[in-house]
Amino acid sequence: MTSGQTDIVIVGGGIAGLSLAALLGQIGLNITLVEPHAPPPMEQIKPTGRTVALMNTSLNILKSTQVLERIGPFTNPMERMRIIDDSMQGAKPIHVEFEAEETGKPYFGLNIPNGILRAALFERVQALESVRIISASLVNYEAHETEIIAHFDDGTKIPAKLIIGADGRQSVVRTLAGIDARIQAYDQSAVTCLIAHSRSHENTSTEFHRPAGPLAFVPLPGNRSSVVWVEKTDRAEEIMRLKKSEFIQALAEQGGEILGEITLEAGPECWPLSSVQAKSLRGPRVVILAEAAHVMSPVTAQGLNLSLRDIAALSELIADAARLGLDIGASGILKNFEKRRSFDIATRVFGVDGMNRAVSTDRRVLKKLRRAGLKTVGFCSPLKTLAVEIGLAPQIDQGRLSRGESL
Numbered sequence: 001m002t003s004g005q006t007d008i009v010i011v012g013g014g015i016a017g018l019s020l021a022a023l024l025g026q027i028g029l030n031i032t033l034v035e036p037h038a039p040p041p042m043e044q045i046k047p048t049g050r051t052v053a054l055m056n057t058s059l060n061i062l063k064s065t066q067v068l069e070r071i072g073p074f075t076n077p078m079e080r081m082r083i084i085d086d087s088m089q090g091a092k093p094i095h096v097e098f099e100a101e102e103t104g105k106p107y108f109g110l111n112i113p114n115g116i117l118r119a120a121l122f123e124r125v126q127a128l129e130s131v132r133i134i135s136a137s138l139v140n141y142e143a144h145e146t147e148i149i150a151h152f153d154d155g156t157k158i159p160a161k162l163i164i165g166a167d168g169r170q171s172v173v174r175t176l177a178g179i180d181a182r183i184q185a186y187d188q189s190a191v192t193c194l195i196a197h198s199r200s201h202e203n204t205s206t207e208f209h210r211p212a213g214p215l216a217f218v219p220l221p222g223n224r225s226s227v228v229w230v231e232k233t234d235r236a237e238e239i240m241r242l243k244k245s246e247f248i249q250a251l252a253e254q255g256g257e258i259l260g261e262i263t264l265e266a267g268p269e270c271w272p273l274s275s276v277q278a279k280s281l282r283g284p285r286v287v288i289l290a291e292a293a294h295v296m297s298p299v300t301a302q303g304l305n306l307s308l309r310d311i312a313a314l315s316e317l318i319a320d321a322a323r324l325g326l327d328i329g330a331s332g333i334l335k336n337f338e339k340r341r342s343f344d345i346a347t348r349v350f351g352v353d354g355m356n357r358a359v360s361t362d363r364r365v366l367k368k369l370r371r372a373g374l375k376t377v378g379f380c381s382p383l384k385t386l387a388v389e390i391g392l393a394p395q396i397d398q399g400r401l402s403r404g405e406s407l
Contacts, residue, residue, distance in 0.1 A: 006032040007328065008318075009150045009160045011138050011173050013038070015052070015114070016290035016307045017166035018121035022065040023315040023407055025131040029322060032158055033133045034150075039122050042070075045115040049192035049267045051226040052117065053078060053205065053218055055109040058308045060404040067120040074116045076219045077107035079203040084255070097204075107203070111218045111226065138163075138172050141286070148285035148329065162329035163286045164314070169276050171292035177283035184275040188213050189236035190298055191229040193267030194220070195251070198260030201225055208255045215255050216298075225259065227251065228298050233272060240270050273297055277349045281341060282334040289314060294345050306348050312401040313340050319407050 008024060010017050013035025021033045039045070054062065062068055081098040100108045125131050136152040141163060150158045165173025174181065201219040208215040213230025220226055229251065231239060242250060248264055276295035281288055290307035314337050321328045401407060 006030045006132075006158055006160045007162070007322075008032070009034060009138075009148075009158055009163045011150075011163065011165050012167035012171075012290075012292070013122065013133070014166065014168060014290075015118050015121060015304060016311060017164075018118065018125055019062065019065055019308065020164065020166060020289075020311045020315065021125045021131050022067075022121060022128065023311065023401075024318060025125065025128040026064075026066075027319055027322070027407060028130055029318070029328075031128075031131040032150075032160070033125060033131055034136055034138060034152070035133060036135045036137055038133070038135070039115065039119045042116060042119040042123065045113070045119050047113065047194050047266045048115060049194040049226045049228075049269065050114040051111050051218060051220070052114055052304045053109055053111050054308070055305050056105060056107075057398065057402040058305045059109060061308045061312045061401045063404070064401055064407055065121060065124060067117070067124050070120045070123075071112060071116050074221065075110040075112045076221050077203050078109055078111060078205045078219065079107045080205070081108060082204055082206045083209065084206065085209040108205075111205070111220060113220075113226075138167075138176070141176060143284040143286065146327070160329075161285065161327060162318075162334075165286065165288040165292040166290050168291045169274070169295045171288060173286060174278060174288050174292050177286045177288070179278050179280050179283060179288065181276050181278045186273045186275070186297065187233055188230050188273045188297075189233045189270050190273055191227075191231065191236050191239055191268050191270045193227045193229075193247075193251075193269070194224065194265040195227055195259075195262045196222070196224050196265050197262045198223065199258075201259060206255070206258065210254070214298075217255070217259060223259075224265065227267075229254070229268075230273065230298065236270055240268060275349065277345070281338040282331075284331070285329040285334075287314065287334050287337060289341075294349050296349055302348055306345065309344060309399075309402065310341055312399050313337060315407055316399050316401065 007030045009032045010021050011034045013033055017033060021031050025031045059068065079100050083096045085094040100106060126133065136154050136156060138150055139153050140151040142149045147159050147161060148163055150160060150163055163173060165171050167173055200223060203219050205219060206217045212232050212235060216228045217225045239247065239250060244264055247268060248262060252262055274295060278288060278293045281293055289310035294306065296303050317333055317337055318328050321333050
């Protein structure tokens with residue numbers, strides 16, 4: 001059964017796919033969004049420790065989807081970034097703080113609950129007449145010179161100009177397109193939870209550098225914080241088996257005491273960490289982005305920020321082509337997308353992998369080198385500014401959406 005023509009099929013209704021559907025649907029392109037698991041309404045979202053720290057350029061992109069005001073009460077600004085290295089037994093911990101006001105901004109970005117953001121984006125996309133959402137799974141496609149036909153598990157076939165894979169690290173689109181990926185499993189898992197605490201977080205995101213991996217406390221409204229606690233996988237599994245009181249005590253001992261007395265509000269949850277980098281971003285009338293193209297450790301919170309730059313770049317290229325009456329699935333446009341995004345993706349994946357290894361090392365020499373570097377950054381204002389520009393406010397691929405301009 002063939003269902004009506006659409007301009008673009010977007011496979012994946014996570015934050016990335018929904019953001020892309022909202023941006024492209026708002027300019028009048030006919031979008032079919034494929035997502036078999038719709039989120040519940042915002043009012044029914046239960047709090048969890050799964051949040052995303054979005055920097056200001058990413059917020060500019062998200063603002064164009066028209067959901068920021070809707071989620072505002074659930075977000076918390078990050079006015080200060082604090083790194084504490086306490087990886088050397090018997091040595092004094094090293095503290096380095098980065099102030100947003102030093103960059104001329106009131107905050108570096110916002111910490112946003114994943115579930116709330118996805119639900120708000122889903123509501124936004126549902127409200128667009130140009131977007132239809134289907135609950136199905138892509139099983140195959142046929143790429144032709146002027147169109148591509150998507151085949152779904154319910155027998156439906158949908159002709160389009162382009163298929164976009166925003167379907168995560170196990171991407172079906174990437175597999176069907178025959179795009180290889182470098183996949184590296186870390187012997188680490190991330191434990192997340194939501195805590196309340198007696199001391200104010202003062203809008204400060206704190207990251208501890210420890211031999212097993214980073215531990216981050218990221219501020220949320222009220223005296224609440226989301227926690228990302230990276231450990232060796234065996235240890236993470238032990239942590240997940242702890243009684244609630246034992247878990248709280250273990251977390252406090254690892255650094256939670258900086259926030260005073262803590263209580264557990266949601267979680268813990270746990271998932272294994274890995275690194276994924278696709279060797280290409282495109283095939284004939286197919287393109288992949290976000291976690292279908294790259295996955296990183298949560299250290300430095302780069303993941304969704306990088307994905308939103310993918311979304312902005314592709315949206316801008318497609319919008320420009322559509323306004324000129326060009327074929328939005330033409331190979332030249334997809335080639336330009338890959339060219340535009342490759343350097344940013346490659347440097348971020350490499351950099352975050354290197355940072356994760358540097359933070360999660362037991363080797364004394366590397367610990368000393370890392371601590372010396374961190375201490376130097378802390379004492380040298382120009383280096384602190386450079387660190388902010390590279391890590392927290394990247395200048396690579398600053399398109400018009402990242403600058404706060406319209407699509």
